[in-house]
Amino acid sequence: MELETQKNRLIGELRQHGISERVLEAMRRIPRHLFVPEQELRDAYADYPLPIGWGQTISAPHMVAIMCDLLDIQDGMSILEIGAGSGYHAAVMGVLAGSGHVYTVEVIAPLASFARENLKKAGITNVTVVVEYGSLGLPRFAPYDRISVAAASPEILDTLTGQLKSNGKLVIPVGKNFQELYLVTKTNGLKKEAKGGVVFVPLVGKKGFPY
Ligand code: SAH
DSSP: OOHHHHHHHHHHHHHHTTOOHHHHHHHHHSOGGGGSOGGGGGGTTSSSOEEEETTEEEOOHHHHHHHHHHHTOOTTOEEEEEOOTTSHHHHHHHHHHTTSEEEEEESSHHHHHHHHHHHHHTTOOSEEEEESOGGGOOGGGOOEEEEEEOSBBSSOOHHHHTTEEEEEEEEEEESSSSEEEEEEEESSSEEEEEEEEEOOOBOBSTTSBOO
16 A cells, blocks of 8 residues: 555544544545654555664654644744654654644764755655753743653653743653643643653653663
């Protein structure tokens, strides 16, 4: 089956799962096959994670979709992602942010280069990939409207909530082997809502899990 047909089928499946039309449209704009290694091309539009090297994975499309919907990303927003991986999730958020900007932090330098190349191939110009321990956030471009964490964290990190604007939102998987996905909204305090069970690779380094 052609890649375009496979993509449309995937979008149809995600629609059945209740993903918003806005997020589906953003996902339709990004060719996921440009973000997977050559040997995974066949499965580029399958709804599960795929290996991208260095023991890491590109998240399943439905996970990207759910996290984007929870964050309610609007045009012009400034967004931080922790865990660039392939750059796919950042690309989708880049489309949703429109005139805004996405900063995505990756600790494995060759993966950051992979993400940059992929984003370039996809023609995405409003995403910046930074090599850094994102568990400490990215203070130099803070505060952010939205923060998306794509690796499992031991807790809701105050380094990250501290870099959110007022009314800002954070999604973060919390737990070791299995995680609960939390949506945190910063109003007067922090509103924390559990959104279901997920499985992510661990956030490593400071404030994360030991190697
Ligand atoms: N969002 C990615 C998938 C991320 S997988 C995509 O769309 O493809 C999680 C990534 O988080 C891995 O690439 C891993 O190297 C990275 N990571 C783990 N701990 C990190 C940390 N402390 N800071 C930055 N990146 C981290």
